[in-house]
Structures are given as structure tokens and as C-alpha cells.
Amino acid sequence: MRQLSAVTVHDLPGPRALPLVGNLPQMLRGGTPHRVLQRWCDRYGPTFRVTFPAGPAVVTADPLIVDTVLRDRPDRFRRGARVTRIIDEAGVHGVFTAEGDEWRRLRRMATRSLNASYVRAYFTTLSRVNQRLEGRWSAAAAGGERIDVLDVMMRYTLDVTVGLTMGHDLNSLEHLDDGLQRRLPGIFPEIGRRLNAPLPYWRLFRMPRDRRLDAIVAELDELVRDRFEHARRRMATGAQPENFLEALVGPVGDEPSFTHEELFGNVLTMMLAGEDTTSSTAAWAIHYLAHDPDAQRRVRAEVDEVVGAGTVGDPETVRRLTYTEAVVLEAMRLRPVAPQLAVEPLQGTLVEGDGLSVAVQAGTPIIALTGYGARDETVFPNPGEFRPQRWLDGSVADRTHAPRFLPFGSGPRFCPGRNLAILEATLIAATTCRDFDIAPDTSAGPVGERAAFTVFPTNLRVTLARRPSDGAS
Numbered sequence: 001m002r003q004l005s006a007v008t009v010h011d012l013p014g015p016r017a018l019p020l021v022g023n024l025p026q027m028l029r030g031g032t033p034h035r036v037l038q039r040w041c042d043r044y045g046p047t048f049r050v051t052f053p054a055g056p057a058v059v060t061a062d063p064l065i066v067d068t069v070l071r072d073r074p075d076r077f078r079r080g081a082r083v084t085r086i087i088d089e090a091g092v093h094g095v096f097t098a099e100g101d102e103w104r105r106l107r108r109m110a111t112r113s114l115n116a117s118y119v120r121a122y123f124t125t126l127s128r129v130n131q132r133l134e135g136r137w138s139a140a141a142a143g144g145e146r147i148d149v150l151d152v153m154m155r156y157t158l159d160v161t162v163g164l165t166m167g168h169d170l171n172s173l174e175h176l177d178d179g180l181q182r183r184l185p186g187i188f189p190e191i192g193r194r195l196n197a198p199l200p201y202w203r204l205f206r207m208p209r210d211r212r213l214d215a216i217v218a219e220l221d222e223l224v225r226d227r228f229e230h231a232r233r234r235m236a237t238g239a240q241p242e243n244f245l246e247a248l249v250g251p252v253g254d255e256p257s258f259t260h261e262e263l264f265g266n267v268l269t270m271m272l273a274g275e276d277t278t279s280s281t282a283a284w285a286i287h288y289l290a291h292d293p294d295a296q297r298r299v300r301a302e303v304d305e306v307v308g309a310g311t312v313g314d315p316e317t318v319r320r321l322t323y324t325e326a327v328v329l330e331a332m333r334l335r336p337v338a339p340q341l342a343v344e345p346l347q348g349t350l351v352e353g354d355g356l357s358v359a360v361q362a363g364t365p366i367i368a369l370t371g372y373g374a375r376d377e378t379v380f381p382n383p384g385e386f387r388p389q390r391w392l393d394g395s396v397a398d399r400t401h402a403p404r405f406l407p408f409g410s411g412p413r414f415c416p417g418r419n420l421a422i423l424e425a426t427l428i429a430a431t432t433c434r435d436f437d438i439a440p441d442t443s444a445g446p447v448g449e450r451a452a453f454t455v456f457p458t459n460l461r462v463t464l465a466r467r468p469s470d471g472a473s
């Protein structure tokens, strides 16, 4: 039997905390708290303590503990209550923040909407948005534009998620004017800002930005209502579902039909969960490609071979772009957009790691550093290098469930949008390399990163040059 030394949270090593504010100022300085936690993990070991104004938290990269706390949900551990409360207060209560039986029901709704056969039917939306991306790239190449990659990727994923969730063609890739497409991306940064705010002032009074957030959520509520009526009418004609709402018109199994609140909460959750995450991932993939002309050539050769002169017409074709997909996986390994996940025990419990057992009280946050192990050189040799080939040469044994690569979380609350996200990012990388040479543009300074709700790139610019049409590479 393993010998475990049992400790309390207070016994764990960790950085010295200031009175009242704890370690929060150290974590927030520089806008990249995940990097601070990773550095502390190097210094204090895989399981350590940090202190927030509300009390201590356990931070861990220990694979055993990470596995346990993510797997034993929702019965033993729940999502971090602070994150949940802030998202709910913004009016986005859905599968991400639900717990217990409510979570089970909303999770079934989410997985049903993302079922592989539906994703196939949704591909029309993806193709339409992808064609617009080609147009956007052509104009940028012709004009010698210094492209703000994240901005374009956010428009792309917003158009895809709004199209997929409710069948509404936002077309923010082509419509740069003011409209819902300008207001919608404001939701996530606002939630991120509240997460990092020292005091929850919005519970006492609303500043103009809080009122703007309320107004966007109300506008979306109207839109979902309207689109659901539309979905009901279209499904009554016997048509095949082409978006989440249409897939949810009928009951799921023998459960009662979903209420408007459930539908709204889940549709909005999926939109938000699917947008920032996928846009940052795709932007990082373009960044690494821009710095690696050889990888660009390989993607191009693969697209030429698999797709030829035609257009990509279905998800199966995208899945055959294995090298391109490896580019996306490698970008996610180096730049996971959700490098940590907060959970907490429902009741006091012992969590057992490698040689350590920690007694954790109910409600004490446990921050699982899910991105830490992606740089472990025993699993990923030369971990700092961008080497897509490592995903194809058998050196990473099981690419989905390798315990040290958890960009989509793990256990029963594992991201249900994983396949869709990889599909989108792979399609974007393929579309970009096929017709263009990508070059980095650092004229405005180096590329950086920042954490809000997710971690996103800053100052990520590239230029594109259209390749000669004879296909020479």
C-alpha cells in the first residue's frame, strides 16, 4: 500500500500571503495569473496553497488529484462556486454552471445538440462562414493588410456558433458595422473582468458597462425566443435539424420538453463556451504556422492531396487532414486557452495525490492546473518546440486522454464541443495555408497573452501573400 502523509490545506507550502488580499495582487500583476501559478508549481511542487481574499485554495498539477477532482463530478466535487455565481449573475445559467440533476439534464441537451450526425448537418453553416473567411483573407492579401488575427477568428467563431446554436446568420466577418455582432463579444470579457475584480460591486449597483451587459443578454433572450419559434415551424414540416434549437424542438428521450429558460441558458452557454476558446486556439495555430514555413508547406500539401481543387464539403474530409489537425493540437498544447479549472468539494474530503493526502473542507477551491503537464518533457520531448509531427509519430500514446494533456478538461464534464472546435480550427488552418503564405508581423510589438475568462493572444498580427495559382510551393 502507498504511504501517504496526510496534511491540511494550511500545511501545504505556498507563497506568502498579504493580509486581506492574500496572493491575489501577485497573481493578477501582468494579466497572466496562470503563468504565476505555473511558476509557483515549479517552486513549491505539484500541490501547494494560495490565499484569496475569501480564504485559502489548493492548487495542483498532481495527475492523480487532477484526475480525481475532475472525474468525481457532480457528486463529490462541483465547479468552483465563485466562477459559477459570476457567470450566473451575468444571466448565462446553463450546463457549464449547473450542478446535480439539473446538470445531468442540461448535459444531455448539450451532447444531443453536438451529436456527430447533427454536426454533419451543421456543416453547411461552417462552409458558408469558411467561404467568407477566404474572401476576407483575399482582401487582406490584396491590400497588404496587417491582420489582427484574433479579431478575424472571433468573427469567424461567432458566426459559426450563432449559426449553429440558433440558425441565425450574423455574418460579422463581412459586416463590420455596429450591431449584435459588435455587442456579443463583449459578454466574455465582462465576465472575465468580474472574475478578477477585488469586490463584487455589481451586486450593489450597476455601472454603465454592467447595464450594457444586461442589455446584450436581454437582446439575446429575444433572439433565442424568436429563433425557437422559427425552429418549431421548420421542424413541423419534417425538415432535418440544422442547428441546436432545431435539434431540441423534440423531447430528448422520455424527458419533459425543455423550458424557455433551459433553452436560453444552454444556447447562450454553448455560444460563449464555443466562441472565445475556439477563436484563440485557431489564432495560435495561425501564429505558429506563420513562424514555420515548413509546417505551412506540409499543410498545403495535405490539403492538395485530400481536398484537391474542390471545396471541403463534409466533416469527414476535414478529419482526414491529420497533419493540419496535429498543428491545432500542438497549438493547444503550447497555448491552452483554459489552462486551469476550479472545482470544490461538496463535503469535507481527502484528496490523494502522489505520496500526499490533503484534507480539504467543503467549499475550499481546488485549482487543477490542466495545462501544466503539456510541457512535461517525459511525455513531450523538447516541450517548448512547436512540433506537430509528435502527434503523428506515436510518441504521444493516446492523444485524447493522455493524462497530461487536458485542454478540454476531463471526466463527465469534459468539453462536449471538442470535436466541433477541432473541426473548426483545422478547417481554418487548412483554408489559410492552401492559398496564402503566412508571415508574422511584429511591427506593433511582440505577441503576448492575457487571461480574462480564458487566455487569449494579444498583438497577434500576420500578413498574407497569395500563392501563385499553379500550386507551386
Ligand code: HEM
Pocket (backbone or CB within 6 Å): 070, 095, 096, 097, 107, 110, 161, 269, 270, 271, 273, 274, 275, 277, 278, 281, 337, 338, 341, 407, 408, 409, 410, 411, 412, 413, 414, 415, 416, 417, 418, 420, 421, 422
Ligand atoms: C478549442 C476550443 C475549446 C476549448 C479549449 C474548450 C475547453 C473547455 C473546457 C476546459 C471545459 C471545462 C471541462 C471540464 O470542466 O472538465 C469546457 C466545457 C464546456 N465546453 Fe468547451 N472548449 C472549446 C470549445 C467548445 C465548443 C465549440 C463548444 C460548443 C459549441 C463548447 C461547449 C462547452 C460546454 C457546453 C461546456 C460545459 C460542459 C459541462 O459543464 O458539462 N466548447 N470546454
